[in-house]
Amino acid sequence: MSLESNASCRIFRAPWLIPVSAAPLQNGAVVVESGRIRAVGDADSLCRRYPAAPVTPLPGVILPALVNAHIHLDLSVLGPVPLPSETASMCDWVAALLRKRMEAEHTDLEIQAAAEKTVMQQYASGVGLLLDIGNVSLAPFPASSVEVISLLELLGPSKKAEEAAVDLIQGMPSESAVTGHAPYSTTPELLRFIKERSRKGGSIFSIHLAENRDEGALLLRGEGCFAEFLRQRNAFDGTFPLSGIDSSGVVGYLQQAGLLDDKTVCVHCVHLTENEARILSESQAHVCLCPGSNRFLSVGVADVEMLLRKSILPALGTDSIASNPQLSMWDEMALLRSEHPDVPAAIVLEMATLAGARALQRDDAFGSLAEGRTARCIHVRNAQCERACDEEELLDKLTASGQPASVEWLPV
Ligand SMILES: [Zn+2]
Secondary structure, three states: OOOOOOOOEEEEEEEEEOOOOOEEEHHHHEEEOOOOOEEEHHHHHHHHHOOOOOOOEOOEEEOOOEEEEEEEEHHHHOOOOOOOOOOOOOOHHHHHHHHHHHOOOOHHHHHHHHHHHHHHHHHHHHEEEEEEEEEOOOOOOOOOOEEEEEEEEOOOOHHHHHHHHHHHHHHOOOOOEEEOOOOOEEEEEHHHHHHHHHHHHOOOOOEEEEOOHHHHHHHHHOHHHHHHHHHHHHOOOOOOOOOOOOOOHHHHHHHHHHHHHHOOOOOOOOOOOHHHHHHHHHOOOOEEOHHHHHHOOOOOOOOOHHHOOOOOEEEEEOOHHHHOOOHHHHHHHHHHHOOOOOHHHHHHHHHHHHHHHHHHOOOOOOOOOOOOOEOOEEEOOHHHOOOOOOOOHHHHHHOOOOOOEEEEOOOO
């Protein structure tokens, strides 16, 4: 064994360490230098290999920061927006959300302050990276907490709205990243325009997809609650049903429109056929599931087992507080475990960490404990985890119990 004499290294050890990219280690440690992980392994071995490095023993479990792959920070100011009635559709909820936003007339300062508070709450819960989709441009968040990737979301369900959105985008600086809202709210031409811009700028393209069955009814037949929603707002101009493109499946439509590649993140994906999951898998597009929001809006439960069978490891997102009052990645994991008891706990933790980091193209730093990754990782305590006698029990308790009693950041 070669001894490492670099005195700028520090060692953090704990009863358990979960690298995510490898099996959990009992009595594990990370060696950290200049904000990066230099080594991961058995604590005693690393202490012998780095004899000059100060050692900090930590209680509980060391693991990578969580990655929230879908949130709308600009909606934080609204708080939860309940479904208007027990029989209300998702479209009724969207209408209630828009009404609340219009009536509240929040100022930019109020929107920013609420968004910052949410970012700090996400940080306190152990989230290190998140993808924020917003309808307004927010000021940058403090670099010392969560790394926030921001995309300005545009929509345009009619030719007129499409032209306005294109004008707006063309007036924006090239470094401002934009994305499209959903197939039911955005013309194919606008989605293609935005995706092409994202491709040129190397940014992520995120789109809400298959959250509700009426999405397909609008694209294929111009029917369903979204059609009614657009008619009521004088935005139903013949764009839907789509013509000149096979819209018999919403995923097939996105594929034909050239929107699917490894920088596309498809959010929700509740109503997918086997064939649609295969198309997503072959295109290398990423999937982000939002179990808490789906339950709140009663839109159904994504078929996680089918996605895994198609070699898709979905990321997880909370969505906004408007459709998810908990806004906790720990609760997302726990809900997913309860809805899919056959999905192993290790896979669920991987969804909340590494899959999100991959979807956001940041797995070089986030999502796992490995050499070269960021040292901004967390250590958590909950009594059940500390009593865990093996890695299976540890992962089970960690993912099924909601937010641990204590979530701390590695003091680097
Ligand atoms: Zn969303």
